[in-house]
Amino acid sequence: MKKIEAIIRPEKLEEVKDALGKYGIRGMTVSQVVGCGLQKGRVGVYRGHEYSINLLPKIKVEIVVNDTKVQDVVDMISDVARTGAVGDGKIFIFPVENAIRIRTGEFQEEAL
Numbered sequence: 857m858k859k860i861e862a863i864i865r866p867e868k869l870e871e872v873k874d875a876l877g878k879y880g881i882r883g884m885t886v887s888q889v890v891g892c893g894l895q896k897g898r899v900g901v902y903r904g905h906e907y908s909i910n911l912l913p914k915i916k917v918e919i920v921v922n923d924t925k926v927q928d929v930v931d932m933i934s935d936v937a938r939t940g941a942v943g944d945g946k947i948f949i950f951p952v953e954n955a956i957r958i959r960t961g962e963f964q965e966e967a968l
């Protein structure tokens with residue numbers, strides 16, 4: 857199992873959620889976060905000055921999936937969330953040791 861953590865533009869959430877739903881992803885966690893990347897949170901043209909860091913609102917989507925689905929999910933999020941402008945976001949992938957459904961005690965992939 858892997859956790860896919862995607863930081864995306866807030867205006868892309870609905871589209872990403874719909875794409876994941878159509879693909880059959882049922883469980884996900886969505887948070888409102890703030891962050892910055894290479895441009896230190898500046899939205900305009902970067903003029904090469906030493907700007908202080910500015911944190912912009914982003915959405916974090918976390919999905920735990922079987923290893924076999926990782927590439928599909930990453931491709932889907934990338935396609936939907938891309939505008940081509942700076943600040944489109946980033947995807948991080950983590951190994952997941954275990955998952956447990958509290959109601960039933962099911963674990964590993966059965967718990968997803």
Ligand SMILES: Nc1ncnc2c1ncn2[C@@H]1O[C@H](COP(=O)(O)OP(=O)(O)OP(=O)(O)O)[C@@H](O)[C@H]1O
Nearest residue numbers: 863890891892893894895914941942943944945946
């Ligand atoms: N190295 C990082 N570690 C943790 N979070 C990050 C990192 N880089 C980016 N993020 C998160 O992703 C969000 C979007 O980053 P962003 O798309 O601006 O990345 P970038 O590397 O600057 O690429 P781009 O040049 O396309 O803007 C940030 O606001 C932050 O929340």
Ligand SMILES: [Mg+2]
Nearest residue numbers: 893894895943
């Ligand atoms: Mg950036």
